[in-house]
Amino acid sequence: MVNEPSSKPAGSSAPPAESSFDRHSGRHLGRQFEREFDYVVVGAGTAGCLLANRLSADPANRVLLLEAGGRDDYHWIHIPVGYLYCIGNPRTDWMYQTEQEAGLNGRSIRYPRGKVWGGCSSINGMIYMRGQAADYDSWAARGNAGWSWQEVLPDFKRHEDFYQLDGGGSDPLHGHGGEWRVESQRLHWDILDAFRQAASEVGIAGLDDFNRGDNEGCGYFEVNQKTGIRWNASKAFLRPAQARPNLTILSGADVDQVVLEIAMGLVGRKVCPRRRSQRRGCVSCGKGSAGRFGPIERSFWPLVQSVVRRFFSAPVLGRKPSSTEPVLPCAGRWPGSGRTCRIISSCV
Numbered sequence: 342m343v344n345e346p347s348s349k350p351a352g353s354s355a356p357p358a359e360s361s362f363d364r365h366s367g368r369h370l371g372r373q374f375e376r377e378f379d380y381v382v383v384g385a386g387t388a389g390c391l392l393a394n395r396l397s398a399d400p401a402n403r404v405l406l407l408e409a410g411g412r413d414d415y416h417w418i419h420i421p422v423g424y425l426y427c428i429g430n431p432r433t434d435w436m437y438q439t440e441q442e443a444g445l446n447g448r449s450i451r452y453p454r455g456k457v458w459g460g461c462s463s464i465n466g467m468i469y470m471r472g473q474a475a476d477y478d479s480w481a482a483r484g485n486a487g488w489s490w491q492e493v494l495p496d497f498k499r500h501e502d503f504y505q506l507d508g509g510g511s512d513p514l515h516g517h518g519g520e521w522r523v524e525s526q527r528l529h530w531d532i533l534d535a536f537r538q539a540a541s542e543v544g545i546a547g548l549d550d551f552n553r554g555d556n557e558g559c560g561y562f563e564v565n566q567k568t569g570i571r572w573n574a575s576k577a578f579l580r581p582a583q584a585r586p587n588l589t590i591l592s593g594a595d596v597d598q599v600v601l602e603i604a605m606g607l608v609g610r611k612v613c614p615r616r617r618s619q620r621r622g623c624v625s626c627g628k629g630s631a632g633r634f635g636p637i638e639r640s641f642w643p644l645v646q647s648v649v650r651r652f653f654s655a656p657v658l659g660r661k662p663s664s665t666e667p668v669l670p671c672a673g674r675w676p677g678s679g680r681t682c683r684i685i686s687s688c689v
């Protein structure tokens with residue numbers, strides 16, 4: 342049983358949107374949970390917090406957000422150097438280990454993934470990095486409509502709060518007033534400046550902004566922090582929305598099965614006993630991002646496999662690492678998904 346404090350502001354007479362949840366039996370849920378939702382979001386991680394925010398912005402939508410971890414109320418989450426205490430800590434990390442890898446001299450290494458409100462954005466390095474314009478354009482060229490750099494740029498700008506625009510003005514590549522705070526990192530060391538100087542002497546140009554579509558260069562990254570404190574997806578997107586009466590958040594809700602029901606051309610997803618999505622399910626349990634075929638969350642893996650076996654020979658979203666076996670059935674096909682992940686080699 343995981344007991345979580347109420348998410349309602351003090352003085353509110355409405356029932357709390359968040360409650361206790363027995364992850365093993367699914368019992369001890371109040372009547373408020375024995376109802377149907379329009380959307381069920383699995384995982385209050387980076388994407389899940391944003392989805393819950395955007396979906397519940399429409400009062401007509403009843404949204405349920407399920408998170409296996411707890412609230413992001415651990416002080417080390419918020420102190421930037423604290424990720425050292427969050428990684429490898431079961432309070433915030435799934436504590437994965439890789440298989441033994443021949444390329445690592447047979448070693449099994451730690452593979453951190455956030456298990457807490459905010460997901461990996463609560464334990465990560467806070468580097469704000471959109472990626473390469475050329476990658477987006479290559480995804481669009483493979484048939485993924487809407488994924489070109491120019492098409493995704495307005496979305497980046499819409500949710501961004503870029504510190505350089507605090508005093509007004511505009512930038513064709515940055516936004517201001519959105520939820521996702523981006524600041525200059527405070528850390529500056531002589532040795533890092535010397536490294537940057539050395540890089541420029543061998544032809545690697547200095548770069549002050551890694552988010553203009555080409556991040557080749559050497560410089561200080563900008564970070565998701567506000568006045569020196571971590572700015573995770575929970576603070577940006579979930580906490581501002583958690584008092585909405587149409588958003589229910591369950592912490593300690595470790596989802597182990599999603600049942601897809603197909604009827605009359607609609608796909609509905611039923612998550613946990615009695616939690617049912619009428620229109621559409623959103624599964625945002627993060628896929629690993631550090632490797633070419635990052636592992637999907639292990640706890641989520643049997644769920645996906647059972648769904649595939651039961652219902653689908655349909656187009657798939659991704660493929661099982663080191664295999665051609667379909668991973669996740671999807672109503673639409675995203676050509677190349679899971680095949681073009683880049684590892685950013687960071688200098689500073």
Ligand SMILES: Cc1cc2nc3c(=O)[nH]c(=O)nc-3n(C[C@H](O)[C@H](O)[C@H](O)COP(=O)(O)OP(=O)(O)OC[C@H]3O[C@@H](n4cnc5c(N)ncnc54)[C@H](O)[C@@H]3O)c2cc1C
Pocket residue numbers: 383384385386387388389407408409410428453454455456457458459460461462464465466467468469470594595596597625626627628630638640641
């Ligand atoms: C140590 C580390 C450092 C990183 N550094 C950076 C960086 O500096 N800059 C950067 O841009 N990116 C960085 N990343 C990557 C980035 O944080 C992730 O790519 C991103 O946060 C993934 O978002 P997501 O929503 O896909 O998944 P997540 O944020 O991982 O969210 C998934 C959520 O689903 C929940 N969940 C999983 N399974 C279940 C289940 N069965 N039932 C219920 N809930 C479940 C998880 O607990 C989690 O909260 C880093 C990642 C790590 C781990």
